[in-house]
Amino acid sequence: MLEVRDLCAGYDTVDVLHNVNITAEAGRLTLVLGANGSGKSTLFRTISGLVRGRSGSITFEDKSISKLSSNRIVRAGIAHAPEGRHLFPQLSVEKNLTLGNYARRSSKSELKELLTRVFDLFPILQEKRSQAAGSLSGGQQQMVAIGRALMSDPKLLILDEPSMGLAPMVTEQVLQAVAEVNSEGTGVLLAEQNAQAALGFAHYGYVLAEGRVVLSGAASDLQNDPEVQKAYLGV
Amino acid sequence: MTLFIQQFFNGLSLGGVYCLAAIGLTLVFGVLRIPNLAHGALYMVGAYLTYFFLTSAGVPYILAIALAALVLAGIGIGMERVVFHPLRNAPHTHHMIAAAGAMFFLHSLVQAIWGADFRRMESPITGRVEILGTQVSWQRVTIVITAVVVLIALTWFIKKTVHGQSIEAVEQDRVGASLVGINPNRVSMLTFGLAAALVAVAAGLVAPINLIYPTMGDVIMVKVFAIIILGGLGSIPGAIVGGFTLGLAEAMATTYVSAVAGEVIAFVVLILVLAIRPTGLLTKAVQR
Numbered sequence: 001m002l003e004v005r006d007l008c009a010g011y012d013t014v015d016v017l018h019n020v021n022i023t024a025e026a027g028r029l030t031l032v033l034g035a036n037g038s039g040k041s042t043l044f045r046t047i048s049g050l051v052r053g054r055s056g057s058i059t060f061e062d063k064s065i066s067k068l069s070s071n072r073i074v075r076a077g078i079a080h081a082p083e084g085r086h087l088f089p090q091l092s093v094e095k096n097l098t099l100g101n102y103a104r105r106s107s108k109s110e111l112k113e114l115l116t117r118v119f120d121l122f123p124i125l126q127e128k129r130s131q132a133a134g135s136l137s138g139g140q141q142q143m144v145a146i147g148r149a150l151m152s153d154p155k156l157l158i159l160d161e162p163s164m165g166l167a168p169m170v171t172e173q174v175l176q177a178v179a180e181v182n183s184e185g186t187g188v189l190l191a192e193q194n195a196q197a198a199l200g201f202a203h204y205g206y207v208l209a210e211g212r213v214v215l216s217g218a219a220s221d222l223q224n225d226p227e228v229q230k231a232y233l234g235v
Numbered sequence: 236m237t238l239f240i241q242q243f244f245n246g247l248s249l250g251g252v253y254c255l256a257a258i259g260l261t262l263v264f265g266v267l268r269i270p271n272l273a274h275g276a277l278y279m280v281g282a283y284l285t286y287f288f289l290t291s292a293g294v295p296y297i298l299a300i301a302l303a304a305l306v307l308a309g310i311g312i313g314m315e316r317v318v319f320h321p322l323r324n325a326p327h328t329h330h331m332i333a334a335a336g337a338m339f340f341l342h343s344l345v346q347a348i349w350g351a352d353f354r355r356m357e358s359p360i361t362g363r364v365e366i367l368g369t370q371v372s373w374q375r376v377t378i379v380i381t382a383v384v385v386l387i388a389l390t391w392f393i394k395k396t397v398h399g400q401s402i403e404a405v406e407q408d409r410v411g412a413s414l415v416g417i418n419p420n421r422v423s424m425l426t427f428g429l430a431a432a433l434v435a436v437a438a439g440l441v442a443p444i445n446l447i448y449p450t451m452g453d454v455i456m457v458k459v460f461a462i463i464i465l466g467g468l469g470s471i472p473g474a475i476v477g478g479f480t481l482g483l484a485e486a487m488a489t490t491y492v493s494a495v496a497g498e499v500i501a502f503v504v505l506i507l508v509l510a511i512r513p514t515g516l517l518t519k520a521v522q523r
Contacts, residue, residue: 050413074416086411088404099404102397103416148415 001026001187002047002078002156007056009046016042017211019056024156029179029188031198031219033232034208040191041083043208044160047189048080049073060156074103079154083161083191085145089134093125096133096144100151110153118147121177139170146177156187163194172197195232199223207231240369242490243483248375250482251382255437256455257462257474258389259430265406265469266426267319269327272334274434275456276341277314281307281435282442282451283345286356296359297381300439304432311431312424320423338452346449358443378440385436386475389429393471402426406469461505467515476516480504 002024010016016039024030034040045051047058049070058066065073079100088096097118101111119126122143128136133144142162149157159178163171171194179201182188192198199205205222207215215227222228260274281303288299318333360377363370393399404412405422412419445451462481466473481501489497508516 048414050410069418070413071416071418074414080414082410082414086408086414088407088411090407091400091403095400099400099415099417101415102401102404105397152415 001061002189003057003059004043004047005057005059007043007046007053007058009042009051009053009056011042011051015054015211017046017053020208020211020213022206022213024187024189025204026155026187027182027185028203029182029190029201031195031202031205032189032191032208033195033198033205033222033228034191035231038208039211040208041160042211044080044082044158044189044191047073048078048158071103074152074154077152077155078158079149079152079156080158081142081145081149081160081162083164085141087133087141087144087148090132092130093133093136093144094129097125097147097151100148102152104152106153114151114153118150121150121180122147139166139174142166142170142174143177146174146181150181150186154186156189157181158189160191161193162190163192175201195228237369238490240367241371242486244366244369244371244375244379246483246486247479248378248382248482249441249486250479251379252437252441252478253455253459253462253482254475254478255382255385255433255440257459257466257478258386258471259433260459261463261466261469261471261474262402262426263430264463266402267423269319269330269334270460271319271430272331272456273314273318273337273341274430274459275452275454276338277307277311277431277452278434278438278455279447279449279452280310280341280345281431281438282356282447283349284435285439285442286354286447287349289356289359300381300436303439304435307435308428308432311427311429314431315424315427319427320420342449349449351449354447356442356447360443374443381436381440385433389433390471398425402429458501461501464515465505465508467517470515470517473515473517 004020004022007017007020008015020043022043032040032043042051046053049068053066057064060076060078063076065076068076088099097115098111101114106114124140125143125147128140133141136144146159146162162174162178166174175194175197178188178190190198190202199219199222202219205217205219206213207228215222215225256278260271263269263271284303284306285299288294288302289296294302314337318337319330322329322333358374360373362373364373364376393402401412401417401422402425404415404417405419409419458481462477463474465480466477481504484500484504485497488500
């Protein structure tokens with residue numbers, strides 16, 4: 001579904017990604033592992049059009065999206081819940097969610113349906129729907145971020161370290177929701193520090209280091225790979 | 236008491252004008268994070284345009300203001316495209332220099348078209364109305380009503396419409412806004428257009444009370460900056476509260492102390508607020 005080929009990207013004079021190749025299959029959960037600064041966020045930001053790639057190609061459902069604006073990319077079916085969440089802190093939870101539908105402009109009934117789906121996934125958000133997003137706890141904010149991305153009814157959901165800074169119990173809850181979204185058929189591209197948990201429900205994985213893909217394979221293979229175990233699983 | 240009520244209405248009408256002028260500036264600050272030093276010049280152009288439509292083109296007063304607002308919205312969008320958009324990645328001092336340049340350009344342009352003379356725009360709305368036993372001119376009543384109507388419409392637009400929400404979204408998180416598919420460029424243009432239209436309404440309303448001249452925007456510019464700092468940069472409720480506070484304070488100080496005190500009061504209030512609450516009264520959008 002998503003094909004990243006020989007992608008090079010960076011900021012100003014700094015090159016971050018070097019010839020990165022990644023594929024995310026439809027309906028699958030693709031995991032990207034890597035230490036801080038390995039280029040995971042830059043990769044995601046380039047896919048969603050926040051950063052322009054210098055060379056290489058990004059295709060989504062066989063159409064090139066590397067020159068499209070973020071707006072068009074969301075409409076094509078890729079939604080990105082970024083690192084740091086980037087919510088609208090003073091707007092209510094519900095407005096944050098409905099703004100997630102901005103690019104799609106769904107009809108009222110579709111919008112309601114999408115909203116119900118998010119509230120089913122994260123019931124606490126329904127309770128807090130009229131509160132300012134910025135007043136929520138970190139875990140709840142992360143739920144808003146994922147929910148906002150889901151509101152565009154994406155075919156591919158990009159999640160950049162959704163468990164960052166969350167308590168273990170909340171992390172589990174969030175990752176469970178991610179697995180649930182995936183099991184309902186939405187493709188997921190996930191970067192996650194919590195490799196142990198994520199490898200458990202991922203289908204395929206890549207390991208990034210210094211802007212290069214150094215390892216890739218089925219999630220079960222990665223789980224048994226001594227390098228991965230040493231670096232990410234603390235075995 | 237009569238004097239007080241009269242001055243209260245004067246303050247209210249002045250406050251309405253300040254509000255409309257200040258909201259535009261605070262909106263632009265909220266979205267683009269730049270103080271648009273040319274905002275006062277836009278106000279001045281708005282006054283001249285209203286004057287032109289009313290006296291030279293002969294359209295009715297309220298329609299003249301609406302037309303001026305429409306034309307100024309176009310000028311505002313043009314200013315965003317030509318002056319600020321190319322500088323979007325430049326240091327903020329560049330914006331200030333460019334804005335000052337735009338201000339001088341507009342001064343000269345107006346001077347070239349209408350000359351440097353002071354002009355008087357006869358108030359098309361004449362007569363007085365008795366409110367609470369006091370005579371208040373219809374012009375001032377019109378200012379207050381128009382300001383309130385425009386403020387309500389603006390609040391509705393920002394809170395209830397998709398385009399208005401996109402302004403708030405960009406104000407609060409540019410990256411988040413891009414990721415949900417909002418085009419920050421378009422929001423910048425929309426904001427500039429809206430700000431210019433609002434300041435044109437302010438200028439058109441007050442033009443019959445004051446004189447029109449090419450540097451008329453400079454005085455209000457400084458006061459409007461005081462208002463948005465007072466209310467909290469980027470905050471619309473702050474601009475409304477700040478605008479009416481300053482309008483009333485100015486009217487009262489002018490009456491009960493002296494005309495000079497009226498001019499000074501804005502800055503006295505500003506210094507007090509900055510000393511006690513440096514982030515402004517209703518700080519909202521600037522905490523990041």
